[in-house]
Amino acid sequence: MKKVAILQSNYIPWKGYFDLIAAVDEFILYDDMQYTRRDWRNRNQIKTPTGGQWLSVPVQVKGKYLQKIRDTQIDGDTWRQHHWQTLTHNYRQAPHFKDIAAWLEPLYHTPDSHLSTLNRRFLEAVCAYLGINTVISNSWDYHLPEGKTERLADLCAQAGGSEYLSGPAAKDYLQENVFTDRGIKLTWFDYQDYPDYPQLWGDFTHYVSILDLLFNCGPQAPHYMKYVRP
Numbered sequence: 001m002k003k004v005a006i007l008q009s010n011y012i013p014w015k016g017y018f019d020l021i022a023a024v025d026e027f028i029l030y031d032d033m034q035y036t037r038r039d040w041r042n043r044n045q046i047k048t049p050t051g052g053q054w055l056s057v058p059v060q061v062k063g064k065y066l067q068k069i070r071d072t073q074i075d076g077d078t079w080r081q082h083h084w085q086t087l088t089h090n091y092r093q094a095p096h097f098k099d100i101a102a103w104l105e106p107l108y109h110t111p112d113s114h115l116s117t118l119n120r121r122f123l124e125a126v127c128a129y130l131g132i133n134t135v136i137s138n139s140w141d142y143h144l145p146e147g148k149t150e151r152l153a154d155l156c157a158q159a160g161g162s163e164y165l166s167g168p169a170a171k172d173y174l175q176e177n178v179f180t181d182r183g184i185k186l187t188w189f190d191y192q193d194y195p196d197y198p199q200l201w202g203d204f205t206h207y208v209s210i211l212d213l214l215f216n217c218g219p220q221a222p223h224y225m226k227y228v229r230p
Contacts, residue, residue: 004161005189006030006139006152008069009119010040011057012126012209015225016191020167021123022132022227023189026159031069031116032139037061041069042115044209048090049201052208055083059115070140072115080108087211094200096218100211103129126210130221130228149178157182165189197224 003024009031010017021027035041043056058075061067084105091097107125112118116138124136142158145151152174156164163185166174171188179186196204197217213221222228 001162002026002160003163003165003187004028004156004159005165006155007167008033008041009116009123011042011044011055011115011119012122012211013040013044014207015194015210015213015221016206018123018126018130018132018210019191019225019227020165020189021127021134021136022130022225022229024134024165026135026137026161028137028139028142028155028159029116029120030139030155032144033069035059035061035064035067035069035072035115041072041119045207046087046090047199047201047205047208047212052205053086053090055086055209057083057115057118070114070116070138073113074115074118077111084108091200091211091215094215095198097215099218100129100214104211126214129214130225132228148173149175153178153182153184156184163187167191194226195224197221 004026005020005024006028007020007030009029042059043054045052045054058079060073060075103125107122110121112121139155142155145154152164161184164179165187166189168188168191174186176186194206197213199212199216213224217224222230
């Protein structure tokens with residue numbers, strides 16, 4: 001059996017996103033979808049002494065309200081230094097900051113013109129550190145039919161998938177029969193019951209970029225995840 005997941009790319013997302021990648025055989029980046037503002041595509045949160053703080057990648061949106069994620073261009077480069085300085089300021093006291101910074105900081109010095117390219121580069125770097133060997137492909141590697149559920153089911157079938165893993169939020173719109181009619185099992189991914197880990201700055205929160213887990217736990221990070229092998 002081959003397990004497949006399909007999801008839009010995010011900017012250095014939380015640990016659950018990487019667990020979903022680790023749980024499947026192929027992870028398809030669904031960046032043929034429309035870019036949505038004030039979403040996870042170009043931003044994420046980190047933890048600071050005063051609470052959560054957004055790190056946002058500026059993108060060109062004026063007059064491009066219907067653009068796809070894959071076509072969304074990054075607006076300038078000054079954000080790169082700001083993001084790294086913010087990470088350094090808030091995590092330099094973390095036990096594994098130096099080790100993670102050794103491979104993370106160079107990513108901020110590599111120019112990218114498009115958001116999809118940037119997101120994928122960070123995703124692949126984190127996967128490499130965690131030992132996640134899942135095949136990552138792009139939705140435009142495949143034929144895209146019409147229909148919301150139909151498109152996802154067909155993408156899964158084209159990839160040779162016999163099981164499709166979906167986040168629970170999609171229960172509101174996915175039609176399970178569209179998958180079963182193609183002989184594909186639909187499984188809802190469970191993001192609940194993650195264990196707490198040693199974390200800086202006050203009350204614990206799970207809902208921050210995975211960088212928080214990496215800086216604080218380093219090579220022990222898989223012990224606080226569900227599908228990443230220690």
